[in-house]
Amino acid sequence: MKTKLIISIFAALVLFTACNKDSSKDKTDDLLIEAIINANNKESIDFDNLPMSSKDILNTEYANDFVLLSMYAPELGYEVNTVRDKGSDLGKRSDAYFNLSGRKLISSKGKGDKGDKGDKGDKGKECFALMLPVTFSMPDGSEITIEEKEDWKMLRSWYQNNPGYDEKPMLQFPVTIKWYDGEMQDVDSREEMKEAKEGCNKGGKKDRCFRLVLPVTYTMPDGSEITIEEKEDRKMLRSWYQTNPGYDEKPMLQFPVTIKWYDGEMQDVDSREEMKEAKETCEEGGND
Numbered sequence: 115m116k117t118k119l120i121i122s123i124f125a126a127l128v129l130f131t132a133c134n135k136d137s138s139k140d141k142t143d144d145l146l147i148e149a150i151i152n153a154n155n156k157e158s159i160d161f162d163n164l165p166m167s168s169k170d171i172l173n174t175e176y177a178n179d180f181v182l183l184s185m186y187a188p189e190l191g192y193e194v195n196t197v198r199d200k201g202s203d204l205g206k207r208s209d210a211y212f213n214l215s216g217r218k219l220i221s222s223k224g225k226g227d228k229g230d231k232g233d234k235g236d237k238g239k240e241c242f243a244l245m246l247p248v249t250f251s252m253p254d255g256s257e258i259t260i261e262e263k264e265d266w267k268m269l270r271s272w273y274q275n276n277p278g279y280d281e282k283p284m285l286q287f288p289v290t291i292k293w294y295d296g297e298m299q300d301v302d303s304r305e306e307m308k309e310a311k312e313g314c315n316k317g318g319k320k321d322r323c324f325r326l327v328l329p330v331t332y333t334m335p336d337g338s339e340i341t342i343e344e345k346e347d348r349k350m351l352r353s354w355y356q357t358n359p360g361y362d363e364k365p366m367l368q369f370p371v372t373i374k375w376y377d378g379e380m381q382d383v384d385s386r387e388e389m390k391e392a393k394e395t396c397e398e399g400g401n402d
Contacts, residue, residue: 143219146191147211153187158274160184164192165216172196172210179208180266182273191219195273197283199266203311205250207282241314245290245298249352250283252276255359258283287364288351299325300348302332303364323396327372327380332365334358340365 150156161169161184172181172194179196186192191213198206211219247261250269254276258268269283288302291310301307329343332351336358340350351365370384373392383389 143211144221146213147219147221150187150190150193150211153190156185156187156193158183159186164194165212165214167216168192168194168210168212168218171212171218176208176210178203180270182207182270190214192216197266197269199263205244205248205283205285242291242293242299242310244285245292248289249286249356251286251359252283253279253281257286257356286352286355288348300345302348302351305364324373324375324381324392326367327374330371331368333368334365335361335363339368 161172161181163186164172164184172179176196178198180199181194181196183195184192185194191211194210194212196208196210198208213219247259249257249259251257252272256272258265258272260266260268273279287304287307288300289307291299291301293299299310301310328345329341331339331341333339334354338354340347340354342348342350354365355361367389369386369389370382371389373381373383375381381392383392
């Protein structure tokens with residue numbers, strides 16, 4: 115009954131919109147997107163059962179995404195849930211909506227919510243990729259580790275088996291990224307990942323003109339300490355957060371530390387203020 119009511123309301127609104135010269139197609143798309151989202155009779159379908167034009171769009175505009183779930187809303191259209199499986203936005207969820215003929219629906223809301231997740235717009239520049247394996251925390255608290263491309267099917271299976279969840283999977287830190295010049299970088303938190311992405315959008319590696327010299331020690335949110343003596347030890351940070359799921363604060367680097375500039379010069383950094391100055395030097399163009 116609820117679904118029929120939604121369809122009836124939508125049909126009436128579309129008729130009204132068609133008669134209103136000041137109304138735009140985008141507003142009509144908004145109404146149809148909302149109707150598809152709220153339909154309680156959606157059914158899961160195979161990707162191959164989508165209209166050909168929808169599949170063409172998904173294979174081009176969403177070439178870096180993995181289709182998690184395709185759904186059909188009778189008399190309305192289609193909803194396709196995807197997740198980014200390569201590049202700097204690895205793990206990012208998106209939703210695309212199509213009408214019955216397969217035309218992509220474009221929302222005018224611009225909220226980044228369900229109504230317009232499918233409208234990707236400006237993707238930003240990709241200048242690094244996340245290296246596998248990576249681990250995701252799922253909405254129910256479970257974890258899925260992606261070790262190779264085929265493992266993305268585990269995410270699809272999870273959402274198929276848990277239809278009551280629509281929150282995106284959360285990437286666990288630390289992770290390793292590979293810049294497109296071949297350089298590898300460890301990223302310990304969402305804040306550091308945000309900085310790396312901002313660097314891409316500004317045309318380069320924003321704050322990557324030096325690196326930390328090991329060993330370094332981190333103070334964890336509960337006051338304990340972890341010392342990283344070699345690159346492999348960074349796994350201890352990930353293990354700590356897996357063992358302590360109630361904490362989301364990033365680990366705090368202890369000072370002093372030593373950094374190595376890319377021209378080979380070594381520098382002792384005694385405080386967060388000095389580290390901030392070093393990063394600002396990178397932003398200004400290098401180590402002068």
